[in-house]
Structure formats: C-alpha cells, structure tokens
Amino acid sequence: MKCEHPDCGAEADILFYCRYCGGSFCVNHRDSNMHKCSPQQKSEQTTGTSPEEAVKQFVYRAAQAAQQAQAQQQPTPVTFASEEEQKKYIEQRLVKSSGLFSLGSELVDIIFGFALIVLVFGFFQYFYREDNKWWGFLLSAVLVGTAFLPHELAHKIVAMMRGQFARYILWVRGMMFTLLTLIIGIGLIVPGFVAIVPMSKQMDKRDIGLVSLAGPATNAVIGLVSIIFGFLTHYGVIPLAGLAASPNIFILIAQFNALIALFNCLPVWQLDGAKILKWNKIIYFVLVAINVAIAIPTFILNPGFLNVT
Ligand SMILES: [Zn+2]
Ligand SMILES: [Zn+2]
Ligand SMILES: [Zn+2]
Structure with missing residues (x-):
C-alpha cells in the first residue's frame, strides 16, 4: 500500500484512512492538515442549484464511484466491538x-x-x-530521565487524554x-x-497542538524548577557537594531541558514547534520565550555545557 500524499508515496503496511477525503496516508500525512484534504461532503451539501452544477456533480460522483469500486479491492475497513x-x-x-x-x-x-x-x-x-x-x-541517565523521557511520555499522556x-x-x-x-x-x-493513531474522532488542529505542546511544556516546567534549585545551590543558599556540584547538576538539568524544548520548537519538518505554531501563535511564542529565559542563565553559569573538565 502507498501513501496518497503526492510528495510521499511511502510504502507502508499501515495507512491511515482519512474520513474527510477518503484518502489513505502514511503516519506523517494522515492528519487532514498534513495532506491536501478536500472533503467530499461539500459537493453533496450543494445539491441541485443550476443544470451545469448538476452535470458537474454527476460527473464528479461517477468518478468517485469508479474510485470507490477500485478501493473495494483493498481490505475493507474493520469495525470493532469495543475500544x-x-x-x-x-x-x-x-x-x-x-x-x-x-x-x-x-x-x-x-x-x-x-x-x-x-x-x-x-x-x-x-x-x-x-x-x-x-x-x-550516570549523567546521561539523569538527563535522559529528567528531560527526554518526560518529554515523550507527556506527548503520550496528553494524546490518550484527548481520546487517541x-x-x-x-x-x-x-x-x-x-x-x-x-x-x-x-x-x-x-x-x-x-x-x-486517531480512535473515535480525527484529530483537529487543537488536539494536535495540545499533544505537541505537552512535550516542550513539560521541559519548560522541569527547567524552571531546576533553574531555581540551580540558583539556590550555585549561590550557596543550599549546599551541594560531590559529583552533583561540578558542574551543578540542577543547572545541567535546566540547560538540557531548555535545549530539548528549543530544538523541538523549531517550526520545521514534523517537529512539535510546527504543529504548535499552526494551532496558536501566542502559546508558541510564550513557550519559546520561557525556554530561552531558562537557557540564557544556564549558559552564563555553565558555559561549557557538557564539555566539563
Ligand atoms: Zn506520506
Ligand atoms: Zn483527508
Ligand atoms: Zn516532542
């Protein structure tokens, strides 16, 4: 089976059926805003205006019927007894x-x-x-556990909360x-x-935006908490000793979270940023601003980042 996106055509075992335009798409193009989605319902809503329209619609429907006949040679969509x-x-x-x-x-x-x-x-x-x-x-395990993993799990949890x-x-x-x-x-x-994968309903811009936001927003929250502990320990309000002190582990965690968030906020490819920007510009810029505000002091306090000596 092939993805019907004109620039893709990826061979995939799993294709997603778009209930708006009836096309089949790969994981990347399944959302209706990822392919040129032209809902068929439109033509059916505007029935019986002028004779020209009627002829056009007849031709359109005939073409559609032919397409559907072709589609029926593929396995029919499965219906499920339970979720x-x-x-x-x-x-x-x-x-x-x-x-x-x-x-x-x-x-x-x-x-x-x-x-x-x-x-x-x-x-x-x-x-x-x-x-x-x-x-x-050890450091990698801490950074992965406090930045990468929460980012991915946040996407999963919010998607499940949105019924996906x-x-x-x-x-x-x-x-x-x-x-x-x-x-x-x-x-x-x-x-x-x-x-x-959409379950009962197709994901709209808001659903996709919220699911995408979950990752970098989680990094921002962890980053904020860590930078506060970073300041407190850096200026000696709270003592920090041993391996955790050089470099300051809290500043590193904040730095890593901010960098992961900012990378994923790039408004390109299929990154979170592109999807958030499409949904809500204000939320996007606030999110980027918070993560920049976390990143700047971390690079002042720990300019070497991971290349520590
Ligand atoms: Zn595709
Ligand atoms: Zn579509
Ligand atoms: Zn993400």
Missing part, C-alpha cells in the same frame, strides 16, 4: 508496520530506546572527559541514525517515538 479490541488491532498493525518494530511490550521498547540514548551520550562523555570517565553514563491511541514504538531508521551519531559524533538521536 479495547480497536486498541489491540491498532497495536498489532503498528508493531507490524514496515520501518517500526517492537521488542514485545511498550515498557520494554521504552527501556531499550532510552537506554540507547543513555549509551550514546555516555559514550561521548567517556571519550571527552579526562577524569571520572564513567560519570558520563498512543504508544512508544522503536523506529528502525531512527535507531540507525542514533548508531550513526555514535560513530560520526553528530546526528539525530531518536531511536523511537510516540505513535498516535
């Missing part, structure tokens, strides 16, 4: 989709995906640091990018992502 059954079906198709894979359960996938991120970051610390080489893996199916799944190409990053030192670290 649980629908979720099970979506899960099965998602896991079997080309380009995605699962090690069994979602929890195992999450642990594997995030362990890979810890390894990649830890590996760099191991090579760049002169002393405490293994400290990098959401599951973290490993992504073959993303894992290859991640391993490549390990070798050449720069690249993309995305072993998996939260796949979201």
